[in-house]
Amino acid sequence: MTNGKQYLSDKDLATRYSVHRATPWRWVQSGNFPAPIKINNSTRWRLSDIEAWEAKQEVSA
Numbered sequence: 001m002t003n004g005k006q007y008l009s010d011k012d013l014a015t016r017y018s019v020h021r022a023t024p025w026r027w028v029q030s031g032n033f034p035a036p037i038k039i040n041n042s043t044r045w046r047l048s049d050i051e052a053w054e055a056k057q058e059v060s061a
Contacts, residue, residue: 007037007044016050 014021024045027033034049 006047007039008047008050009042009044013045013050 010021010024013024028035034045034053036043036045
């Protein structure tokens with residue numbers, strides 16, 4: 001956690017969605033997934049962005 005916000009790595013996302021850790025990167029490239037941000041030397045996804053994306057998926061399903 002940084003600045004009170006939670007961030008997820010590609011490993012975290014792979015576990016969350018039961019996919020290979022390269023899959024979230026493919027989703028980003030296809031434009032169907034939130035883009036990650038750089039934090040120092042790491043790339044992470046904001047949990048709030050992921051939760052908003054999940055909510056959007058539930059509505060359109």
